[in-house]
Amino acid sequence: MKIDSQKCVGCGRCQHYCTMGAIYFRQTMGKVHAAVNEEECVDCGVCERAKVCPVDALYQPIHDWPRSIRGTFSNPLAEHKETKVPGRGTEEMKTNDVTGRYRPGFVGLAVEMGRPGTGAKMPEIEKVVMALAALGVEFETKNPLTSLIVDRKTGKMHPEAMNEKVLSAIIEMLIPLDQVPRVLQAVKKVAAEINTVFSVDLTSRADENGLSPGALLAAEHGYKISINGKTNLGLGRPLAREV
Amino acid sequence: MSHTLHRRGNEENLKEDIIVFAMSAKGINDKNSKDKLQHFLRIMHRHHPVNMGDMKTGNLFSAGAENIIANVQDTSIVHAVFTSKEEVAKVIKEVKEADLGISVIVSGIMTDVHQICGQVGIKPHTVEHSLGIMGKLSRLPEDELLQITTMCGHGMVSSRLARKMLLEVKRGRLQVEEAAQKLAYPCVCGVFNPARAAKILSQLVDLWCLDEF
Numbered sequence: 001m002k003i004d005s006q007k008c009v010g011c012g013r014c015q016h017y018c019t020m021g022a023i024y025f026r027q028t029m030g031k032v033h034a035a036v037n038e039e040e041c042v043d044c045g046v047c048e049r050a051k052v053c054p055v056d057a058l059y060q061p062i063h064d065w066p067r068s069i070r071g072t073f074s075n076p077l078a079e080h081k082e083t084k085v086p087g088r089g090t091e092e093m094k095t096n097d098v099t100g101r102y103r104p105g106f107v108g109l110a111v112e113m114g115r116p117g118t119g120a121k122m123p124e125i126e127k128v129v130m131a132l133a134a135l136g137v138e139f140e141t142k143n144p145l146t147s148l149i150v151d152r153k154t155g156k157m158h159p160e161a162m163n164e165k166v167l168s169a170i171i172e173m174l175i176p177l178d179q180v181p182r183v184l185q186a187v188k189k190v191a192a193e194i195n196t197v198f199s200v201d202l203t204s205r206a207d208e209n210g211l212s213p214g215a216l217l218a219a220e221h222g223y224k225i226s227i228n229g230k231t232n233l234g235l236g237r238p239l240a241r242e243v
Numbered sequence: 244m245s246h247t248l249h250r251r252g253n254e255e256n257l258k259e260d261i262i263v264f265a266m267s268a269k270g271i272n273d274k275n276s277k278d279k280l281q282h283f284l285r286i287m288h289r290h291h292p293v294n295m296g297d298m299k300t301g302n303l304f305s306a307g308a309e310n311i312i313a314n315v316q317d318t319s320i321v322h323a324v325f326t327s328k329e330e331v332a333k334v335i336k337e338v339k340e341a342d343l344g345i346s347v348i349v350s351g352i353m354t355d356v357h358q359i360c361g362q363v364g365i366k367p368h369t370v371e372h373s374l375g376i377m378g379k380l381s382r383l384p385e386d387e388l389l390q391i392t393t394m395c396g397h398g399m400v401s402s403r404l405a406r407k408m409l410l411e412v413k414r415g416r417l418q419v420e421e422a423a424q425k426l427a428y429p430c431v432c433g434v435f436n437p438a439r440a441a442k443i444l445s446q447l448v449d450l451w452c453l454d455e456f
């Protein structure tokens with residue numbers, strides 16, 4: 001995002017909307033105006049969409065690769081070329097009744113880098129991806145972040161992407177149920193080595209009682225499961241066939 | 244894209260925060276799903292949600308209900324937010340009877356959602372749980388602000404805006420409801436719950452001392 005310093009009247013209305021705290025004030029030839037710290041800005045578009053600028057001074061330049069990564073991961077209105085899904089992830093459990101992506105005996109595990117609200121730089125994301133790759137997890141191929149992993153065995157990410165920062169990026173995996181404690185342990189370990197935050201979640205095909213075998217196993221190993229969550233009601237048709 | 248999963252809060256305020264949403268599966272049942280998604284949204288609208296939306300069009304405050312419904316596409320994800328499980332039970336009953344054949348997801352306190360499923364005769368198909376936040380937790384704002392900002396899972400509601408709105412209410416420049424609506428505005432999917440935000444803000448107004456930041 002950029003601010004036209006000629007137009008800006010320095011009213012400050014846009015500043016609080018910035019998700020990354022990247023809007024600051026400076027003086028150019030005696031005039032005080034707002035400016036965007038481009039290093040920290042993730043091109044999420046929130047400041048512009050807020051429609052608070054009285055003089056239309058905010059504008060989003062069209063960026064080429066690799067800067068374009070920021071917008072596609074941070075602005076939910078930008079559609080990923082790879083998935084055609086707007087936003088940062090896949091359809092995940094939302095359509096599982098129809099797609100059958102998560103089968104009994106398997107668990108979907110997602111590490112949502114930069115959530116909530118801190119954003120994540122690519123080298124931080126790479127650290128977590130590498131820690132997970134070392135365990136031999138299967139990264140979700142339809143997830144846009146997976147397309148930035150150049151070596152799925154080591155978790156090495158595209159070197160040209162390394163200077164980029166995103167509002168959030170979801171590392172999405174499918175793992176056998178019995179691997180949940182091992183993978184979560186690795187996630188917990190790498191959490192201590194990064195300079196940002198992530199949110200973690202588990203998806204399971206519901207058991208007979210409507211409960212999540214993945215979450216039950218995580219709870220057995222001492223992980224705190226939040227009281228709120230998401231339930232797919234199974235009303236989609238055709239229902240996925242399960243073997 | 245678990246945009247409604249990681250809402251922070253406690254039992255008291257999360258019980259008034261239930262999101263019902265629907266989408267079709269790409270390449271399987273998405274063709275001509277637009278009518279079904281519109282039908283779904285009309286059911287939602289009849290039950291007076293506190294917010295609703297479709298990312299491609301906007302939310303109740305930025306776009307308005309009629310606009311949201313009129314602009315639904317086959318690829319839309321359509322949402323509505325409610326504050327009582329009794330109302331959601333009625334909503335889900337109607338959705339089930341409409342037999343639309345699209346995926347329907349409910350976000351809320353798990354035991355409440357399961358109770359609703361039991362009442363309506365639905366067996367949950369797939370469940371997703373949050374394991375919370377890990378990493379450099381010192382970079383996070385106060386949890387009270389996170390309870391507000393995490394109502395937009397895409398991170399469109401800045402904690403700076405939440406702090407600013409609280410300050411405006413404290414100064415008497417905005418009513419809590421107005422401040423909550425301003426907070427709901429950037430959440431393009433319409434999953435932000437302004438009623439819950441207003442309650443949280445009114446509790447904080449008495450408790451918090453704030454200066455300019």
Ligand code: SF4
Pocket residue numbers: 001017018019020021022023036040041042043044045046047048
């Ligand atoms: S695009 Fe997003 S990160 Fe960049 S200045 Fe605007 S609100 Fe801040």
Ligand code: SF4
Pocket residue numbers: 003007008009010011012013014015033034052053054055056057058
């Ligand atoms: S809202 Fe517009 S005029 Fe006001 S500080 Fe921001 S860019 Fe400048």
